[in-house]
Amino acid sequence: MVRLGTVCWLALLGSSLAFGRIDREEISDYLGVPMMTHGRNVSYDIPDPDLPEISQWLIGNPNRINLGRIGLKYKGDTLAASQITEPRQELDLWTGVIKSIFKVDGSLVKVTTRGDFETDAVTFDIESKLVRSGDLKVELDFPYPPIHTTKYKYEVFTGVYDFPSNHTTSIVPERLPGSAHIYHEMQETSYFVNLGWPLTSPLKLSRDEPEGSDKLNAHRYTLASAWSSSTISFTARFSPEKEHADLPLLVKARNLIGWEKYWSEGGFVDLTSSSNPNATELQRRIVQSQYHVQVNSASKGQTPQESGLMNNGWYGKFHMEMVVWHAAHWATWGRQKHFDAIFPEVYETLLPSSLARAKAMGWEGARWPKMTELITGRSSPGGINGLLLWQQPHPMYLAELAYQSKPTRETLKRWDRVLSATADYMASYAWENGTTGKYDLGPPSYGVTENTPPAETRNLAYEIAYWRYGLDVAREWKKKLHERVPEKWTTVAENLALPPQVDGLYAVYDGLNSSWWEDPKLTSDPRSLIMMQGILPNTPAVDPEVALRTADKVWDIWGDARIRGWGRPVLAINSARIGNPERAIYHLTAYDYWIFDDAGFAVRGGAGGTPPPFMPGNAGFLYAVAYMAAGWRGSQSDTPGFPNDGSWVVRHEGLLKAP
Structure with a gap:
């Protein structure tokens, strides 16, 4: 059929369509899969090998159609x-x-x-x-x-x-x-x-x-x-x-x-006076990405699935760990109304099920799901879904974006319930290591890159740094509201284990030695280490000098051909933050490796049968451009992410600094 236009406004599908009737198993039979967690069995939302049909059914339902x-x-x-x-x-x-x-x-x-x-x-x-x-x-x-x-x-x-x-x-x-x-x-x-x-x-x-x-x-x-x-x-x-x-x-x-209102409001970046030969293509990507995020991501109450509204990949569900990459750009591009249409509503909607999830697992507060939908709030029981950590502090990062745009008591009150429930969980989840006297995270756990052995993965470098940042934001939030800071938040925040180091460089997780840099499974995607001084704002958990050396090492071993998805935006942000604008602009203009098709959709790249398009690519790209043009909290010069070599003339308006 020749399509006049793809009708892709999506409704939620009731929870019995994917498999129809299941004769041998009942949904109520699925209770998660228990894993030993610091002396007690905790049931995680991962596939149950004894209930394969129900496990797969729960992954697929409810879903968009x-x-x-x-x-x-x-x-x-x-x-x-x-x-x-x-x-x-x-x-x-x-x-x-x-x-x-x-x-x-x-x-x-x-x-x-x-x-x-x-x-x-x-x-x-x-x-x-x-x-x-x-x-x-x-x-x-x-x-x-x-x-x-x-x-x-x-x-x-x-x-x-x-x-x-x-x-x-x-x-x-x-x-x-x-x-x-x-x-x-x-x-x-x-x-x-x-x-x-x-x-x-x-x-x-x-x-x-x-x-x-x-x-x-x-x-x-x-x-x-x-x-x-x-x-x-x-x-x-x-x-x-x-x-x-x-x-x-x-x-x-x-x-x-x-x-007309969309294009006239908010921010814009103009590169048309630049003599650099890469400027024209970069300008095309900036303009077309703004169009695509408006069509696919300007939603209400939730972010889109990673393939936007073009198709129903990932079972038609959105991913909570990706909400920053989907939507942070709305705030830095001065289009706060689109940001506020999603946050904190998506967290408020998922709060009851997230509180129940944490309680059932033996923790306090709200444990946010991974791949999910708004009807049940269930974290679809994928092999990684139930063990992923880095979506938990996202509310703090997003709340800071909201407060930066509108630093009022109204903003503080609007986010307070979500941040308090998040911090309660984060403080409860961390466990006190009797040997070190520090609070650790995991095992079992999965990190950003989902490529570590979960049963052995403790104190993921990025996650533990993000944990400290998140608890610090929650504590400051309470102080701004002139309310008491829960003692547990402070105890855990100030006694968290530091991100692990080996030979003066950060390591992905605790227990590795220097040989991990030769492990292709880990070095095939080491982006979590550059996120510590990139997407993550300054935090006492991260030593800037160690992070700088680690970023240089990551760039030495992470070749162009292996970078995919939102890897380029985070590399560009990191490079700008560490004072290397030449490398920052390289990552945004590595056109032979980071492909945008003729319609302006960012191509994710890599294996895995991922359905196009990949909206975090376009949205993350815009976030990186704003980062490089307007800067971040504490940056001094204008356009700190663009080289000062005379070939880049960057004019911008309506952009806000990143956290």
């Missing part, structure tokens, strides 16, 4: 790509309008697509003499979520058409002219596609197959011109309720206003 597919039909059949000639598509970034022009059997077709700022709707204007002749029509089709399997690490969930009997669709009667409705029901999930069009260009909706059909096109519909017209113009609004879709002209009007 693709709501529908809208395309073209030519002479009664789905228009195939092979039937299209001379295609050209342009996106106007200022207005958010996509214009597609192509030919079918020599006849010109023009399609204009707009997304709505205020509703889950999309509008189309289709112009062609093929519309007038009745040969070209609109096709709507409704997939069923694929059956989740363990065959692929990451699945691309665009929906399948192999199970027509598992769901139902129907046309809902409508007496009001200029509108129609399709109802789609899939077990616990149901919604309407509300269609609207101008009375001056009437359309008619019909179903291709009768209700109850078991054919692959059982849920396919046709929208066609009701009279002799060369234009089809309509709005498709997806909603849990039956309602009237706004007319295309109204959506167009507010779409123009919304995009």
Whole structure:
């Protein structure tokens, strides 16, 4: 099917679709997997080998789904790509309008697509003499979520058409002219596609197959011109309720206003006066990334999944450890309203389940999940999910971003409950080592790079530094509110073990010797060590001189070809922080290794079948650019991350310093 525009506003799917019925196991049977943790058994959210179906089911459910597919039909059949000639598509970034022009059997077709700022709707204007002749029509089709399997690490969930009997669709009667409705029901999930069009260009909706059909096109519909017209113009609004879709002209009007407001507010970086040959491509990436984060990440109440709204990779779930990389840029680019639309609401929503999780595991406070969704708040039981640590102090980092933008008592009160619950957990989770007299973290634990042996991993360097930072922020937060600082927070913060060192350099975790630098499993991704003096603000846990030497060593052994995902942004930030702007700009302009496609999507790279795009790449890139242009708390000069060699002329406005 030739898509006029991907309809990717997503709903949450009820929790029985991925496997349908499970005959031999009950969801209530899953209680986690116990692991010995400092003298007691603690149940972690990891796959239970005795309950493989339930474990996989819990990973996959609930999940987001693709709501529908809208395309073209030519002479009664789905228009195939092979039937299209001379295609050209342009996106106007200022207005958010996509214009597609192509030919079918020599006849010109023009399609204009707009997304709505205020509703889950999309509008189309289709112009062609093929519309007038009745040969070209609109096709709507409704997939069923694929059956989740363990065959692929990451699945691309665009929906399948192999199970027509598992769901139902129907046309809902409508007496009001200029509108129609399709109802789609899939077990616990149901919604309407509300269609609207101008009375001056009437359309008619019909179903291709009768209700109850078991054919692959059982849920396919046709929208066609009701009279002799060369234009089809309509709005498709997806909603849990039956309602009237706004007319295309109204959506167009507010779409123009919304995009102009977006581009006119907030920050911007202008490199157009630079003579450096890398400046033009860097400018392209800056502008296109701002567009993509608005479309994929300007959400309410949660961050997107790592593949944004393009597809349903990672089972359609978002990752709590990635929320900083998804959303911190909103604050430093002066678009705080988008930041505030997510935080702290996502934590408030997940707070009850996180408090219950910590209590069930024998700790105080709130233990935040990893890969999750908002219905259950469950941490999907993946092999790494239940043991990952670095998402726990994120609320402190994000709260500091919020306070920097609006340093008021209102901000302090808004975040206080979340920070207190987080700090309570962090202080409770750390355990006092009777031998050293210090508080340790783990085992079992996984760190940022997820490549250490969890049963042996204690005192991960970045995580323990982040723990100290987080507890310090929580303590200062209470002082600003003129409230008592819990004694346990202070005891643990000031007696945490320091990040481990070997031969004057930081090591990934405690117990390693200098030979770890020759261990390919660990050196294939040592980004956690550069995060200690990069994304992490200054903290007493980190010695700047040791961190500087470690960063240089990491760069010596971490080759360009192995860096992927958000590795480049964090390398750029680290390089700027340690006073090496030449290396910082290198990381942002290593175009042979860090690929942005022609649409401006950052490519994650590496193995693993990861579905594109990779939104933390674009969002992390923007965070790094703001870091390098506006600086960070304590930086003195302007544009500290850009070389002062005369080839870079960096003008910026509306940016805020990072923490």
